[in-house]
Amino acid sequence: MFDYFFSQYSEYPTLDIFLEIVAVVFGLLSVWYAKKDNIWVFPTGLISTSIFVYLLWKWVLWGDMMINGYYFIMSIYGWYHWTRKEGDKVAFPISTISSVETRIAIFLFIFTVAFVVAVYHFFDKFTTWYAYVDTFITGIFFVGMWLMAKRKVENWIFWIIGDLISIPLYFAKGYTFTSFQYLVFTVVAIFGYLEWKKISNNAQTELQK
Numbered sequence: 001m002f003d004y005f006f007s008q009y010s011e012y013p014t015l016d017i018f019l020e021i022v023a024v025v026f027g028l029l030s031v032w033y034a035k036k037d038n039i040w041v042f043p044t045g046l047i048s049t050s051i052f053v054y055l056l057w058k059w060v061l062w063g064d065m066m067i068n069g070y071y072f073i074m075s076i077y078g079w080y081h082w083t084r085k086e087g088d089k090v091a092f093p094i095s096t097i098s099s100v101e102t103r104i105a106i107f108l109f110i111f112t113v114a115f116v117v118a119v120y121h122f123f124d125k126f127t128t129w130y131a132y133v134d135t136f137i138t139g140i141f142f143v144g145m146w147l148m149a150k151r152k153v154e155n156w157i158f159w160i161i162g163d164l165i166s167i168p169l170y171f172a173k174g175y176t177f178t179s180f181q182y183l184v185f186t187v188v189a190i191f192g193y194l195e196w197k198k199i200s201n202n203a204q205t206e207l208q209k
Contacts, residue, residue: 016058024180029044034192039083053068063134066116067137094196097152108143130172140162166185167183
């Protein structure tokens with residue numbers, strides 16, 4: 001059983017294995033803090049994504065590398081966005097997506113997928129079945145991260161879908177630790193959605209009083 005899940009690591013440099021584990025730990029912390037609507041989601045996420053950008057570049061997984069590079073940038077934006085206040089109140093509390101934001105999300109998904117497809121074609125990277133999945137999942141995660149930075153409840157739906165696809169995808173790529181990370185991500189994302197939905201509903205109820 002151990003060989004089935006971890007035999008691929010026998011050929012990996014020890015430093016890469018260590019870095020992947022560290023990135024996974026901070027990635028899990030980031031998702032946990034996101035569930036709790038805690039600002040630490042961003043500094044922990046920055047550590048995780050910066051490590052993954054390096055590893056994925058080294059592993060020549062460019063679609064995944066672009067996702068994590070985007071996470072890094074959006075974590076900086078989200079960190080700023082979440083700390084903005086109007087007086088003593090948070091300027092952008094947890095809320096549901098608007099019709100305008102829905103259209104932007106659709107555009108962002110289509111644009112992201114088209115861009116990744118163009119990059120993969122240019123570098124002739126459509127050599128495996130999971131390269132095609134990468135283009136789709138990149139779009140899902142780009143939208144999810146954008147919505148999380150804007151504190152929208154629906155961000156969790158995109159994370160759940162993307163995480164479920166990523167579990168077998170990363171295992172097929174040979175990165176078992178990262179695959180297990182996405183399994184935990186899925187569970188936390190489900191509870192995150194329920195928690196944020198409850199907060200949003202309570203806020204709406206207060207406004208109607």
